[in-house]
Amino acid sequence: MADNKKKPRRRLWLVLGIVLGIVIYALAVDRTGVSLDEITSETRQAQLVRIIRALARPELVTYDFEDDNTDVDFFIPCVGDPAPITEGPVTVDPSCGEPEEMVTVTGSGFDPFVSGRIQFIPDSEFEVTLPLAVFEADGSGNFTIDVELPDRFSDSSQILRVQVPNRLGTWRNRQQVWTDTNENGVRDEGTIGSDGLTVSAEGISTDVPAIALLDATSQVTEFVTTGEGFVATDGPANGTTAVPIEETEEADITITSIETEGDTTVVNVSGPEGSNVSSWRIAVYDGLAGSFIGTAYLGDQIELSPRVSEQATLTLEAIVDTVFLALVATTAGLAIALPLSFVSARNLMKDVSTTVVGLGLGLIAIPVGIALGLAYMDLQRWVLSDVGSNTFLRIALVLAGGVVTFFLARQIFFGEEIRSNLIRTLRSIATMIALALALEGLFGLLTAGGEALEPAFGVLGFVPALFATIGEVGTVLLPFIISLIAAAIVLGVARRTAHWLVTHESAGIRAVTGYTTMAIAGAIWAVMIGAVIDWLYQIANPMLTVVLPAILGVLAGLVIAYFGRRQGEVRIGLTVYYVARTIFNTLRSIEPLVMVIVFVVWVGFGEFAGALALALHTAAALAKLYSEQVESISEGPLEAVRATGANRLQSIVYAVAPQIVPPYISFTMYRWDINVRMSTILGFAGGGGIGFLLQQNVALGDYRAASVQMLAIAIVVATMDYFSSKLRQRFT
């Protein structure tokens, strides 16, 4: 019964679900702007074809170009007869005009399918070239294009130029006409032999052939016809008179015979033996109609002279930069993520707890320790400020500080465990001071030495420069390193004090110390947070940024102390775990491409900004991946190692590390792989690398150049992918 009742209702839900689904998809399609009109639009398709063709021909090699210019005198405005210019291979109709008027430019006798530019050279004391249009000749080497006249007035004649770039040393024009050699049937290099040279213009034939001989600059040197003389009205010999072959005057290089064999016109040319006529041409005309048919080269394939294009060189440089960027980012991210991954692993952190007093003292100890460390560094730098840059003093500091650090550290690490807390603390402080002095000297030496040696190393100057950079970074970071050590020392004292209080004092004193320390700690941290807020929002009201936070902090401290005492322990481990995880997840959800925008503002355009953004993202991502690995280890070994009395660090090294090394390596490789891919697009936001080039070329519409970068990215990403998967296989 119940089933029967349910059925119609279920159907109703189903129908509603389908309707809702249709609505959602309709909305999605609408919002996405799916449009068949765009897809089928002819102009769009033409653009697409153009871009795809450009992308298919990455500009890896270039050729040396020589521009073939055909100039026509032109008047703006008209001063004489606007009759069309009809002589020569380029005609213009009309031959003068007002600015913004349209004129028709017609060309013939160009190489088939060649593309070129129409330019205007105004009458100017400077060399100015105005681009008017680009054209592409048809299969017969003809073109017609309407161009708009530029806004350039002059009384004298100006120049309308048809410019065709010729690849130097390349063979052109093979589609229609090709040449053969003299008497040997083999393509030769287009030199005249003892018997002259025969050109077979295949596919070009006429009953009454007329042949114009064109030299390397397309000038007509001879124009002969097998029929009656005539004046050519088109083609390369436009305006030239063809004379019957028997009436020609002898020239150095001359046509000796013209024959028609089927659909091929065979022309024999003679001249001084060895003359290189490889870039000379014959233009075949119909001697009856006087019309141009086609051209053929006297020579055959000439050697190409391609060279690696500038784009290819730039791309190679950029892709190497990109891979290095990814390497630096991955390494930095790894260094940050490695220690953090243990802090953000639930299984390691869930047992980390302390007492209320311990938490209170610890929270006080950290800022106090950091402040003491920074204060000490200020003091040290003030003392050393007068003599600090002295090389000998620096060496002395490194030696003395190093030796003292070494012996103290040896005692700490290798010596018998001392149970006296006072001596241990004093020893730690002494070590810290010795280390601070030694590092101060060392970083100073690195900076000075690196900078001094950089010129001496010449090309390899980047090696000392690296040391100088390490020195500079170290000098900046030293106060923070020392303050962290100081914080650790003070924290150790706080921890022991807390333990002593908890184990030795009465419940009353424990309660009082617990509440007091937590209240103080709460106040300190709240005031610090208040200072950050003040800096961020510039409130500048001590009431709001000091007093109020202090009161709130005290209250918060007391509340935490109350609940902590009720529970008996404060689970700081889980707190740290949740805070760390939250930070990682937040950072991870911000794309590096977005982070770059911030870093670009900070450190300027370029690879450094990209590396910083990528490193931050990598650190967050790896820390999460790593910590999940730590969480998935088998707990047994960890338990066993802890049971032997190993401390936390030892447990991690002996029970956790062996279990996570393979996945860590695997994830790091995978991340580098991802980073290479990421860094290729960081340039879009100013992060340097190959993306910068790519974006530039796309913006300029230079798709053949962009194609080079895309190709490089594809190759590098595919290679990285292959090797990282190979390596990962080895470690999993």
Next chain:
Amino acid sequence: MLKVEHLTKVYDNGTVALEDVSFEVPDGQFLAVIGLSGSGKSTLLRCINRLIDPTEGRILWNGEDITSAGQEELRRIRRRIGMVFQHFNLVARSKVETNVLAGRLGYTNPALSILNHFSPADHESARNALARVGLEEKLGSLASELSGGQQQRVGIARALVQNPEILLADEPVASLDPVLAHSIMQHLESINDDGVTVVCSLHFLDLVHRYSDRAIALFDGHLVYDGPPSGIDDAKFKDIYGHEAERVG
């Protein structure tokens, strides 16, 4: 003398694993802990070396309060308490020698051991311990390459290098076949003969009868029997293992 006083453990999820358990273990005794799965045996053993923090009660060892020990004291206490586990708990990817040397971590300076550096004496004692369990030749093998019985012997060697005064064994033979079980139990017996107190949780009563000096039984976190193994008669058996249970073996 190990003294457990009113030990109670309530897990975070509210499970009462132990309730008001008190007993004493004189030095050098072989104490068997029996009971059903989930009766609190493992919790009890782990409370002794504070792998689990008890909720209430105290554990005193030679007068020292284990339950209130701070981190450094706990380290000094733990290193004298060896532990053997049902699933051996070796680090599979580490060498046998490293697994055994881990037993010396409580004695080794943390900074040193991180660099994987142990004193020659530690290496010597690791070799001796492995020789004692008959696995000297497996020194350089990976732990994962060993059979179950061999792994448990490595686990014993790891406990041995601690020079323990107490050995906690949590169902050391539950994952092994009967023949291997006896070989492992004989190793524990021989360690006990050296004067080491052994607290060993066991499933099989015949092993209890054969090896232990005394047995305590847990049922639902309560101590239901404390006496000689021979004192577990049929009535006691039903108290310990429930009224539907039947004796096997």
